[in-house]
Amino acid sequence: MIDSHCHLADDAFQSDLDEVVARARAAGVSEALCVLTIGEDVEFSRASRITRSWPAVRFAVGIHPHVANVWSDQAALDGDVGAAVTGPIAPVALGEIGLDYHYDHSPRDRQRQVFRRQLHLARRYGLPVVIHTRDADADTIEILREERDGVPGGVFHCFSGDAALLDAALDLGFAVSFAGIVTFPKGRELLSLATRVPLDRLLVETDCPYLAPVPHRGRRNEPAWVVEAAAAIAGARGEPLEVVEAAVAVNFARLFGQNVASAR
Numbered sequence: 323m324i325d326s327h328c329h330l331a332d333d334a335f336q337s338d339l340d341e342v343v344a345r346a347r348a349a350g351v352s353e354a355l356c357v358l359t360i361g362e363d364v365e366f367s368r369a370s371r372i373t374r375s376w377p378a379v380r381f382a383v384g385i386h387p388h389v390a391n392v393w394s395d396q397a398a399l400d401g402d403v404g405a406a407v408t409g410p411i412a413p414v415a416l417g418e419i420g421l422d423y424h425y426d427h428s429p430r431d432r433q434r435q436v437f438r439r440q441l442h443l444a445r446r447y448g449l450p451v452v453i454h455t456r457d458a459d460a461d462t463i464e465i466l467r468e469e470r471d472g473v474p475g476g477v478f479h480c481f482s483g484d485a486a487l488l489d490a491a492l493d494l495g496f497a498v499s500f501a502g503i504v505t506f507p508k509g510r511e512l513l514s515l516a517t518r519v520p521l522d523r524l525l526v527e528t529d530c531p532y533l534a535p536v537p538h539r540g541r542r543n544e545p546a547w548v549v550e551a552a553a554a555i556a557g558a559r560g561e562p563l564e565v566v567e568a569a570v571a572v573n574f575a576r577l578f579g580q581n582v583a584s585a586r
């Protein structure tokens with residue numbers, strides 16, 4: 323099993339990272355994509371410790387829409403993203419990037435600018451993208467339609483949208499990743515959407531330390547529990563867990579397996 327989106331550099335994991343990794347491996351979670359936020363230097367400083375603890379971890383780096391307001395200057399953005407993607411962490415994806423109109427931590431026009439520019443940089447460096455979108459369906463799709471040419475694919479992470487957004491994401495050629503929300507009583511509709519995703523576009527994730535799945539709700543989430551989302555989806559699809567697990571492994575390898583940033 324693979325956790326395609328986790329935040330192991332979060333404060334929540336710094337006291338017992340080795341135990342968290344040991345539990346993930348014991349649960350059969352062989353790989354993970356760890357997301358770092360550009361501008362959060364403390365997260366970057368923890369990357370080598372994460373790699374020591376779990377050598378199979380790969381990294382994604384990006385400017386989260388929450389902090390888009392920091393980058394008013396395009397040259398500074400280009401410089402910071404360029405340094406992060408070509409740096410020693412050797413990320414396999416640019417993300418998470420996108421739009422969050424639920425929290426509106428940054429002005430929406432700035433979020434759109436920063437999202438657009440990072441799609442441009444994903445193209446320049448040949449990296450797939452990890453999309454975060456919340457309550458911003460129309461703008462997310464419009465920007466992706468305009469900017470996706472030359473971007474080597476990507477994933478809508480922690481998908482929580484409706485059928486229209488799902489169809490648009492698939493139509494754009496993106497993979498769709500589901501977190502533990504599909505195990506919640508309130509997640510039934512989302513779970514039924516997960517049954518509509520073609521197997522060759524499906525990913526699962528924890529988005530830990532947030533969103534602990536049933537039966538762990540209310541606790542700190544961790545990569546070992548990605549199995550709960552996968553099991554819920556397999557059950558709803560009427561397929562063996564092994565089928566979902568194998569599909570996720572192939573999809574993850576295809577998207578994040580062989581990318582190294584290369585300036586074009």
Ligand SMILES: [Zn+2]
Binds near residue numbers: 454479
């Ligand atoms: Zn996110």
Ligand SMILES: [Zn+2]
Binds near residue numbers: 327329357418529
């Ligand atoms: Zn995240």
